[in-house]
Every structure is written in structure tokens, then in C-alpha cells.
Amino acid sequence: MLGFINYIRHDLEGVYTAELLRGSISMLVACILLLVTPSTNASAYMLIIALYGLRSLTPLPLLKRMIHLLFSLILLCSTLIGAIILGQKEQYLLAVIFSTIFSAWTVYLLDRKNHFAGTMMFMSVFMIVNFGMGQTEVAQSITINDLLYSCLLGSSCVLIAALVVPVVNFHWCLLINHCFYHDLKLLCRYILKAPDYGSQYELPLKTRDQLLKLESSLLNILNHVKSPVRQQLYQDLTKGLILIIFWPSAHTDKNHLITVNRLRRKALQNIIDILIYHKNIEPCLEQLSYEKPSTVFDPFCNGEFTKHIDKVVTDALYLSKWEQLNTKKQERI
Amino acid sequence: MQIISKVLYRQILTMAVSVAIALCISFYLSKEQSFWLPLTTFCVSLYISTPVTALRRTVHRILGSIYGVLLAGSVILIWPNLYTSLFFLILFAGLTLWSRAFVSLYYLFVCFMTASVIMLLSILMAGTNLTPDYLITERLIFTLSGALISLFCSFIFMPPLESLDILKTYRHYLTRFILDYTAVFNEITNSSSRTNCTSPNSINTTHDNITSKKLLKELHASSVAYAEKMPIWKWQLFFNQFIYQSLAKYLHRIYNMRILTSLLHSSLKSFLVQELKSSQDLYNHQMVQKLLQKNFITTKHIIHKLEALKRVDATQALAELQKNNKELDQIVLLNNITELKTSIIIIHELENELEHLVSGPMQHYLYLQQNN
Numbered sequence A: 001m002l003g004f005i006n007y008i009r010h011d012l013e014g015v016y017t018a019e020l021l022r023g024s025i026s027m028l029v030a031c032i033l034l035l036v037t038p039s040t041n042a043s044a045y046m047l048i049i050a051l052y053g054l055r056s057l058t059p060l061p062l063l064k065r066m067i068h069l070l071f072s073l074i075l076l077c078s079t080l081i082g083a084i085i086l087g088q089k090e091q092y093l094l095a096v097i098f099s100t101i102f103s104a105w106t107v108y109l110l111d112r113k114n115h116f117a118g119t120m121m122f123m124s125v126f127m128i129v130n131f132g133m134g135q136t137e138v139a140q141s142i143t144i145n146d147l148l149y150s151c152l153l154g155s156s157c158v159l160i161a162a163l164v165v166p167v168v169n170f171h172w173c174l175l176i177n178h179c180f181y182h183d184l185k186l187l188c189r190y191i192l193k194a195p196d197y198g199s200q201y202e203l204p205l206k207t208r209d210q211l212l213k214l215e216s217s218l219l220n221i222l223n224h225v226k227s228p229v230r231q232q233l234y235q236d237l238t239k240g241l242i243l244i245i246f247w248p249s250a251h252t253d254k255n256h257l258i259t260v261n262r263l264r265r266k267a268l269q270n271i272i273d274i275l276i277y278h279k280n281i282e283p284c285l286e287q288l289s290y291e292k293p294s295t296v297f298d299p300f301c302n303g304e305f306t307k308h309i310d311k312v313v314t315d316a317l318y319l320s321k322w323e324q325l326n327t328k329k330q331e332r333i
Numbered sequence B: 001m002q003i004i005s006k007v008l009y010r011q012i013l014t015m016a017v018s019v020a021i022a023l024c025i026s027f028y029l030s031k032e033q034s035f036w037l038p039l040t041t042f043c044v045s046l047y048i049s050t051p052v053t054a055l056r057r058t059v060h061r062i063l064g065s066i067y068g069v070l071l072a073g074s075v076i077l078i079w080p081n082l083y084t085s086l087f088f089l090i091l092f093a094g095l096t097l098w099s100r101a102f103v104s105l106y107y108l109f110v111c112f113m114t115a116s117v118i119m120l121l122s123i124l125m126a127g128t129n130l131t132p133d134y135l136i137t138e139r140l141i142f143t144l145s146g147a148l149i150s151l152f153c154s155f156i157f158m159p160p161l162e163s164l165d166i167l168k169t170y171r172h173y174l175t176r177f178i179l180d181y182t183a184v185f186n187e188i189t190n191s192s193s194r195t196n197c198t199s200p201n202s203i204n205t206t207h208d209n210i211t212s213k214k215l216l217k218e219l220h221a222s223s224v225a226y227a228e229k230m231p232i233w234k235w236q237l238f239f240n241q242f243i244y245q246s247l248a249k250y251l252h253r254i255y256n257m258r259i260l261t262s263l264l265h266s267s268l269k270s271f272l273v274q275e276l277k278s279s280q281d282l283y284n285h286q287m288v289q290k291l292l293q294k295n296f297i298t299t300k301h302i303i304h305k306l307e308a309l310k311r312v313d314a315t316q317a318l319a320e321l322q323k324n325n326k327e328l329d330q331i332v333l334l335n336n337i338t339e340l341k342t343s344i345i346i347i348h349e350l351e352n353e354l355e356h357l358v359s360g361p362m363q364h365y366l367y368l369q370q371n372n
Helices: A002-010 A015-036 A044-052 A062-088 A092-111 A117-135 A144-164 A174-193 A205-222 A228-245 A254-275 A281-291 A304-332 B002-029 B036-045 B051-078 B082-099 B106-124 B132-157 B162-197 B205-236 B241-272 B279-307 B311-335 B338-359 B361-371
Strands: none
Touching: A002 A174, A002 A205, A015 A044, A015 A144, A015 B082, A044 A062, A044 A117, A044 A144, A044 B082, A044 B106, A062 A092, A062 A117, A062 A144, A092 A117, A092 B002, A092 B036, A117 B002, A117 B036, A174 A205, A174 A228, A174 A254, A205 A228, A205 B241, A228 A254, A228 A304, A228 B241, A254 A304, A304 B338, B002 B036, B002 B132, B036 B051, B036 B132, B051 B082, B051 B106, B051 B132, B082 B106, B162 B241, B162 B279, B162 B361, B241 B279, B241 B338, B241 B361, B279 B311, B279 B338, B311 B338, B311 B361, B338 B361
């Protein structure tokens, strides 16, 4: 499960997952076609086109996307056939010229962030690899007709995959929330396990790195939550948590430091209890209210830290209640 | 802009020359699988901007190839039939696309890519005298040679941009901080003047929310850049662990300073928008505002000096800031302004962070690099 969450964290937009599905479908269709169609010396090239013919889809209307893909496939197939012919005829100079130009052009297009860069990259790869393949004994007997037939089948696999999975990205729906709570729990636990600190620099570098990565992950997840209410609730909680964790207490007296750390731990434990373990939330609130010192007894932070803590725990409670209501609503539906 | 085009020119040159050399060598060797050599050279030469990034990609490429060869080799040796090869081809192709999500783990992508290509070749070469173990051995030798050609060319043609790139990042983060700081001060000044005109309850909460959201978003962008950049920095400063750690600490400091800035926003606002009851309150309020304004200008001055790598000037400005903050302390203590206690802690924390930045090793390192 942890690997899966880690994966979602890296692909919150679901772009790579959509590509994964398209790629797998394309390869599956190509393998089936390889087995059911009459075998030729060039049959395996169908697999090459099916494997590398897929480009990242751009958020354009479906028809435009398919036209782009078709154009890309025509270029790739032409390069593949051309490279094999050059290989068969051992045209080394032409191979060097084409490969060098294609490679250099790839670098240029990648820098300009051009959508054509992916096609050009695989044109370079096809030029290099298939020239080599064209020189092999197996390729000597391959005819253009065989190659055209294989390329046609390979391209069909790509187009079928692009039609079956036409989406540019996926939304992870409830799994996004699961990721959020997972990272939230990790963040709280890191601080709970850490020794008392006045400033974050008293924490080991590795812990600080982890904290920063988790905070970044939480903030990133926020951007992918679809429900505006949920997004706002997550945002309030995350912001509050970051403030609690980074609350400045260095160069203050020992009493102040102890108070800040004690309150921080208590708040984080409460948040875990409320949101992760779904403990009875009302006593938590009472306990916190009891703990809340008045401004008179909390002269160090002017009561602002306790106010922040109060707000964060209230946000967590509110989120928990909202989640419960949401679940009940869904059950009724 | 000129630097970008210069870098791009070098990148294109590195790619073109290394691919041409690799192709010529592969033609000279004239082995069945010698195309692995230019292919590896091509893959390593992509997305590199400095010799060290080329080194990083080379190591990932070699490691990924070894893992991929081991993986596919085991599959071919254990189940040497067409159906299994097809099954694993689909699996490895899927995993190749899956691994693209892990941008920093390039070797993972190379591993599955290699495995899928080996499966493809085992199907393509079925019925020939090319045995899988031959394919695997060739693959490893050619991968290593191809990566070395790319590395060699990058060392010749690529400019050693590490220090330049670090300086760019260093300045970028300082600018990000000062932009946050300016936004907070502008907003506080505006809300304060608004309050002076109307009642304290008429604070524009929507506007506050927008600023808060903007700060949060910016903070996220900053931390994402950090998470993406650090693995590359680790390689770029491969031979200088001390500077790498200093850079990490520097970035932590900026992150902390930005959080402190957002805290300052909420804590100062409560003081500046309060209703002023007596003339003493008005006087205190004006004095604090004046000192805060001075604090803001001095902080900005320090940041500009740090960006220009003028440490002596930054130290002088820091002394001025410390003096200014002491004055602010005295006003708060003498008049017992409890509303400002958190702000005072934050301001001192920021002062402390700035002190670390001024005397930090990054300033020394970048200054020396620039002068060299």
C-alpha cells in the first residue's frame, strides 16, 4: 500500500497512469496480433511501433489529438523503414548524418518544450537502432511490403490504445484523500518522535528534509482535491500545522520552550487521534479547552500560539465532522 | 537569455559530436548489437546541462542497464519460450511507463526499458544464432562504452556551470523571500491605513485570505523546487559535501524565513488594526510603524547586498537592523505592548536567520567562485 501511495504522490495528476494504461493496452493488442496474424520476418517491428509509438497526449480535442498521433506515427514508421533500408544497403554516412541531425534537433526541441520533441526523440532512437537492426542477417530478407504491413498493424495498436484510454489524466478520487491523511500522519509522527526543539535547526538534517518533503507533498495534494470545501478544509489544516511546527521559540526562556513543545505535541497527538484513529472527538475538544491558558498566564507568546493550536485542532475537528457527514450522506445514497 | 542559448548550443554540440563518434565506433566494431553504443550515448546526452549531470545520468544508465539485464536475463533463462517473452514484454513495457513518474529515479526507468528491449530482441532474434546471454553481455559492454563517450564529450564541450547555477538558485530564493516580505509589509501598511480611516472591524478578510493563499502556494512552489533540485545538487556538489550541506541548510533557512514571514503577517496585523484609545497609544503605534518600516527597508537592503555577494555591506546593514530591532524591543518593553510579543520573537528569529546568511559558507563559496 505504501508503494501505491508513493506512486500516487508522484503522479497526482494521473498523467503517467493514463500513459501506463495506454502503453499496456497497445502492447497487449500488438502481442495478440503477433500471434494471430501471418508471421513475416518483419512481424516483430509491429511490437516496436506499438511500444514506442505512443506519445504523451496533449489536452486537445480528441480529433486533434488523434491527428497529431497519426502524424507522429507516420514520421516514426518512415524513419523505421528508412533506417532499415539504409542498414540493409550499409549507407553509413547517411546514417551518421541523419542520426546526428535528429539527435541535435531533439535537444533543441526539448529545450523549447515543444510537443514534437517526443516524436523527434524516438525518430533518433529508431534511426540508430533500426540502422543497426537492418545490418543483421535477419533483416536482409525483409521487404518494404512486410515492413509497411507491420508498421500499419503497430500503428493500429497505438491508435486503438489512444481511443480506449482517451483521457489525458486520471483523477484518483478518494485515494487522494487517503494520501493526504497518510502524509499528515507521517508529518505529525515525525514531530512527535523528535526531541524538544526551539528552532527547526536543532532537528537533524535528515528529519528537516523529511519534514520539508512531507509538507511539500501535502501542499501538492491540496492542488488536486476536486471538492472546494474539502480543499479549503485541508488547506486550513495544513497551513495551521506548518505554523505550529515552525513556531519560533528559539532564544526564549526554558519555560517558554517547554510550554511550546508540550502544547505542540498535545495538538499533534490530538490531530492524529481525531483524523487518523477517529477517536471520540468531544473529549479532545474539552481537554484542549481545559488546557488553553488565558493571555494572563501565557505571557511569552501573547496567547497567539495557543490561539493557533486551538484553531488547528478545531479545523481538524471540523474536518472530521465534515467527513463523517459526508460518509453518512454517501451511505444514504 | 544569452547564457541559456549558450548552454543550449553546447548541449546540441555535445549531443551531435558524441552520437557521431559513437556511431562511427559502432560501425567500426560492426557487431550485431553494436547499436547499443550510440543509443546509450544518445540517452545519456539528453537532459544534461553540465558534466556532472552527465555523470549522474551515466551512473543511473549503467546501474539501470545492469538491473534490467539481470531482470530480463533471468526471465529469458528460466522461461525461454515465446508466450512468456510476450507476457513479460507487456509487463516490462507497462512498468517502463509506470517508472516515468519517479523522475529522480532515472535508473528505474532505464532498468525496465532495458528489460523490455531485451524481451523484444529475444523475440526479434528468435531462430538466429544470437543467444540471450550473448545479447546480455554485448548490451552491458556497449552501454558502458556509450555512456563513457557521452561523458567524455560533455567534459569537453559543456561549461562547468555548477557555481553559476548555484548562484542563480541562491539569488532566486533570496528574491522569493524578499517578495513575500514586501507583500506582507505592503498588506499590513494598507490594512493599517484602511483601519485608520474606518473602523477596526472592517478589515478586508477576503483580501487577507488571498494573500495567505498566495503565500502558501508560493511556499509550495519553493518546496517542490527544493525537492526536485536537491538530488541534482547532490551530484553537482558530488565532491564537496560541506558545500552541499551548507546549501541544504541555506534552503531550509529561506523556507523557515518564509514561514516566519507569514506568521508575522497574522501577528502584526492584530496590533496594527487595533483601535487607538489614547494619545500614548497613537504615539506608540506610530513609533512601532516607523521602526517596522525601517526594519523592512534594512532587511531589503541586506538581501540585495547578499544577492550581490557584498558581505561587508550586508554585515553593516545587519548591524543597523540589530540596532533598529533593539529600539523596537525597548518600546515594547517600556509600554508593555503584549500584542507585539510574538512579532518581536519572529523579528528576532528573522534577524538571526539573516545573520546566519551573512556569515554562512555559501556567501564565501559563491564569492570565491565568482572571483575565480
